[in-house]
Amino acid sequence: MIAKLFKFKGGVKPDSHKDVSAAAPIRVAPLPSHLIIPLRQSARAMARCLVQPGQTVLKGEMIAAAEGPLCTAVHAPTSGTVRAIAPQPVPHPSGLPAPSIIIDPDGLERWIERRPFDYRCVPAQETRNYLRDCGVVGLGGAGFPSHVKLGPGEKGIETLILNGAECEPWITCDDRLMRERADGILAGASIMRHIAGARRILVGIEDNKPQAIASMRAAVQRLGEADIEVVAVPTRYPAGGEKQLIRVLTGIEIPFGKLGTHFGVQCFNVGSAHAVFRAIAHGEPLISRVLTLSGNMAHPGNFEALIGTPIRELLPLAEPRTDTDRYLMGGPMMGVALLSLDTPVIKGTNCILAGSPALFPPPPPEMPCIRCGECAKVCPAELQPFELYWFSRARIFGKAQEYSLFDCIECGCCSYVCPSRIPLVDYFRFAKGEIWAREKEKAAADIARERYELRLAREEREKAEKAAKLAA
Amino acid sequence: MIEALLVMALGAVLLGAALGYAAVRFRVEGDPLVEKIDAILPQTQCGQCGFPGCKPYATAIAKGEAEINQCPPGGEEGIHKLADLLGREFKPLSAEHGIEKPKSVAIIDEQACIGCTLCIQACPVDAIVGAAKQMHTVVAAQCTGCELCVAPCPVDCIRMEAIQETVDTWKWKYPVIKLRQAA
Amino acid sequence: MTSYLFIVLGAVLVNNVVFVRILGLCPFMGVSKKLETALGMGAATTFVLTMACGASFVIDRWLLIPNHLEYLRTLSFIVTIAAIVQLTELVIQKTSPLLHQVLGIYLPLITTNCAVLGIPLLNVSLRHNFLESLLFGFGSAVGFTLALILFAGIRERLEAADVPIHFRGTAIAMITAGLMSLAFMGFAGLDKYK
Numbered sequence: 001m002i003a004k005l006f007k008f009k010g011g012v013k014p015d016s017h018k019d020v021s022a023a024a025p026i027r028v029a030p031l032p033s034h035l036i037i038p039l040r041q042s043a044r045a046m047a048r049c050l051v052q053p054g055q056t057v058l059k060g061e062m063i064a065a066a067e068g069p070l071c072t073a074v075h076a077p078t079s080g081t082v083r084a085i086a087p088q089p090v091p092h093p094s095g096l097p098a099p100s101i102i103i104d105p106d107g108l109e110r111w112i113e114r115r116p117f118d119y120r121c122v123p124a125q126e127t128r129n130y131l132r133d134c135g136v137v138g139l140g141g142a143g144f145p146s147h148v149k150l151g152p153g154e155k156g157i158e159t160l161i162l163n164g165a166e167c168e169p170w171i172t173c174d175d176r177l178m179r180e181r182a183d184g185i186l187a188g189a190s191i192m193r194h195i196a197g198a199r200r201i202l203v204g205i206e207d208n209k210p211q212a213i214a215s216m217r218a219a220v221q222r223l224g225e226a227d228i229e230v231v232a233v234p235t236r237y238p239a240g241g242e243k244q245l246i247r248v249l250t251g252i253e254i255p256f257g258k259l260g261t262h263f264g265v266q267c268f269n270v271g272s273a274h275a276v277f278r279a280i281a282h283g284e285p286l287i288s289r290v291l292t293l294s295g296n297m298a299h300p301g302n303f304e305a306l307i308g309t310p311i312r313e314l315l316p317l318a319e320p321r322t323d324t325d326r327y328l329m330g331g332p333m334m335g336v337a338l339l340s341l342d343t344p345v346i347k348g349t350n351c352i353l354a355g356s357p358a359l360f361p362p363p364p365p366e367m368p369c370i371r372c373g374e375c376a377k378v379c380p381a382e383l384q385p386f387e388l389y390w391f392s393r394a395r396i397f398g399k400a401q402e403y404s405l406f407d408c409i410e411c412g413c414c415s416y417v418c419p420s421r422i423p424l425v426d427y428f429r430f431a432k433g434e435i436w437a438r439e440k441e442k443a444a445a446d447i448a449r450e451r452y453e454l455r456l457a458r459e460e461r462e463k464a465e466k467a468a469k470l471a472a
Numbered sequence: 473m474i475e476a477l478l479v480m481a482l483g484a485v486l487l488g489a490a491l492g493y494a495a496v497r498f499r500v501e502g503d504p505l506v507e508k509i510d511a512i513l514p515q516t517q518c519g520q521c522g523f524p525g526c527k528p529y530a531t532a533i534a535k536g537e538a539e540i541n542q543c544p545p546g547g548e549e550g551i552h553k554l555a556d557l558l559g560r561e562f563k564p565l566s567a568e569h570g571i572e573k574p575k576s577v578a579i580i581d582e583q584a585c586i587g588c589t590l591c592i593q594a595c596p597v598d599a600i601v602g603a604a605k606q607m608h609t610v611v612a613a614q615c616t617g618c619e620l621c622v623a624p625c626p627v628d629c630i631r632m633e634a635i636q637e638t639v640d641t642w643k644w645k646y647p648v649i650k651l652r653q654a655a
Numbered sequence: 656m657t658s659y660l661f662i663v664l665g666a667v668l669v670n671n672v673v674f675v676r677i678l679g680l681c682p683f684m685g686v687s688k689k690l691e692t693a694l695g696m697g698a699a700t701t702f703v704l705t706m707a708c709g710a711s712f713v714i715d716r717w718l719l720i721p722n723h724l725e726y727l728r729t730l731s732f733i734v735t736i737a738a739i740v741q742l743t744e745l746v747i748q749k750t751s752p753l754l755h756q757v758l759g760i761y762l763p764l765i766t767t768n769c770a771v772l773g774i775p776l777l778n779v780s781l782r783h784n785f786l787e788s789l790l791f792g793f794g795s796a797v798g799f800t801l802a803l804i805l806f807a808g809i810r811e812r813l814e815a816a817d818v819p820i821h822f823r824g825t826a827i828a829m830i831t832a833g834l835m836s837l838a839f840m841g842f843a844g845l846d847k848y849k
Binding site: 433441449456 | 526597637641
Binding site: 390391393394396399 | 811812814815816817
């Protein structure tokens with residue numbers, strides 16, 4: 001048993017609003033009229049398209065292959081015909097289009113041949129490659145490829161943490177998944193432990209989800225493996241942040257620029273563990289996920305939707321109320337506004353929240369910072385948001401970096417408590433984006449300089465050769 | 473009077489000798505300032521500043537022969553950075569050297585290209601590939617948007633196109649709170 | 656011993672060269688935009704001023720007074736200071752090219768920094784001996800550095816502040832300097848605790 005839990009600094013306790021969607025079991029969303037599958041599913045890299053318009057694909061067929069180390073494959077979520085490969089709006093804060101494959105389902109749901117993968121008889125690297133080709137990415141939201149995280153790293157992984165904290169208000173998809181599919185999650189975790197060579201598994205669940213904790217504990221009993229523990233962690237946002245959960249469960253504080261693997265800890269969402277289980281035990285690639293539809297809706301709940309389902313076709317299942325004026329992707333703390341309802345569900349979509357003027361009133365105008373320090377008290381990354389704000393607002397990015405801007409996890413605690421209603425996180429996102437853009441520009445300029453100098457050297461050499469030829 | 477002159481002359485000779493020795497002892501090779509300035513310049517190599525490239529312009533600034541506001545691709549921000557580095561006053565971009573434009577790339581209309589290689593010779597960063605009597609094309613990732621290839625083209629098949637924002641290059645905007653009409 | 660301590664302390668705080676004597680304002684306003692620059696400038700001035708006080712004492716006591724050439728004091732002091740500044744510049748250029756760029760024009764301008772000329776002249780009129788001259792010069796330079804660093808710290812934050820448009824830049828810097836000057840007046844009673 002774990003002797004004691006540790007604490008992370010800061011955090012807030014917003015109203016959870018989880019009851020509204022947690023009661024009903026997960027429902028399977030009906031087949032949509034068409035599916036839009038963006039080629040970029042794993043945040044950092046775009047997969048290489050393997051199909052052509054007009055081609056018939058089977059459910060689970062690979063339609064785009066992984067390219068590069070941080071990429072995962074993409075699969076057809078159902079059987080049907082490829083209608084087009086074209087840029088489509090994707091669920092990204094920009095609302096810009098990105099290359100996607102559009103599939104018209106034939107309604108037959110014809111699967112590819114599914115075969116369990118015998119991970120015990122092959123080297124771990126092969127299993128990781130298999131997971132990559134099954135398109136398994138983190139389902140917590142960031143969509144980082146799971147096969148990369150399961151890699152040996154520097155020191156190897158000692159502790160595998162399953163993140164079932166689900167600290168954002170309103171969202172209950174992980175809660176329902178743990179209640180209903182606890183065995184699958186633990187089987188997946190057990191497989192991951194085998195791949196990563198980890199010793200123990202810790203499952204962190206916030207203590208406001210007693211049914212999920214009970215269900216997971218019962219599943220641990222049934223599985224009968226050693227060194228798996230389900231730990232109830234205190235409910236405090238953002239307990240589900242990776243660094244925060246690691247801190248609470250193991251007491252390890254991960255410094256800037258380091259990852260969990262440097263300390264032998266690796267953290268996975270419970271949904272990812274379930275996806276690993278489906279891929280290994282059933283040979284099914286990641287083609288659907290559970291997501292919460294909640295907020296200003298008549299029948300909020302959790303739905304298992306195919307990746308690529310247009311959000312517009314998903315919403316009627318939960319019946320948004322008539323005064324709904326906007327939708328959020330993700331929770332109210334970290335979520336971003338959904339700019340178009342034609343965007344599809346992607347692997348990282350965990351929640352669609354309907355907002356109305358009454359439920360989520362538009363933010364009041366920003367008032368001047370009074371330097372009360374509330375933001376510094378609640379910052380789980382132990383930053384001084386008021387200093388970051390001061391410099392981000394004035395576009396003095398170097399100074400903002402000196403105050404560790406990049407340690408900010410954009411959890412939104414500072415904006416939540418700010419008495420002046422300053423959208424602090426928006427400023428930090430702006431500053432981060434500008435710094436990244438400048439770094440990119442700098443890298444491009446360095447390449448241009450190098451190429452220019454090489455060209456000058458070549459011209460010089462050619463001139464000298466010509467002169468030598470003339471002289472001869 | 474003579475004494476005064478002697479004293480001053482003595483002092484001057486002594487100090488001069490000391491400084492002369494120091495100048496030899498602490499001689500600095502090259503000018504590190506040029507590198508610093510060059511690092512700020514955008515490396516478009518477009519020549520709009522009136523110099524054949526970014527490095528020559530940097531050298532001219534370091535020597536005090538050029539103003540800091542002659543680089544349109546660097547824009548206001550570049551001028552601010554130069555002003556900070558050199559401790560000079562900020563000046564708005566000089567109009568005779570051009571205006572700040574959105575970053576763009578050259579695109580060759582491959583149907584019209586006759587394969588004359590003139591643009592290849594003009595490109596300062598070797599971002600155009602092709603051979604005589606063969607179609608040419610621009611390697612967009614290497615193109616600095618200097619526009620030097622546009623003028624030499626005898627069939628005017630090169631155009632500049634502003635780079636569109638994609639999901640990869642999109643940035644969060646500066647937070648703006650909309651003002652509401654008072655009721 | 657205490658009197659030496661008080662020469663230094665008095666020069667640093669009570670008679671701070673910038674805030675109380677209002678000397679050396681040109682580099683004070685000019686290189687106080689960044690903390691690193693201010694530190695570099697402070698270090699360079701400390702070196703030059705201490706050296707200048709020592710050298711000017713020697714020149715005054717052993718060259719000018721015996722030859723009754725007191726009227727050449729300003730001239731010879733300036734020449735000496737100029738030489739020391741040149742030397743410092745060469746050394747900095749060699750050892751820290753970055754600092755040399757950052758200080759830019761203000762480094763040779765130490766020559767005409769009124770604080771650097773003023774302190775040796777004050778030394779003469781206060782009839783300090785050699786050690787006292789050195790300490791007084793050193794203390795004043797530390798006071799100058801202190802003022803520069805404090806002010807640079809404030810200005811770095813001021814840059815991000817919402818200053819009314821007509822007060823931006825040098826205007827608000829002057830106001831800030833005035834407020835700091837008032838604050839340094841608070842040290843005026845320090846010698847009561849002798």
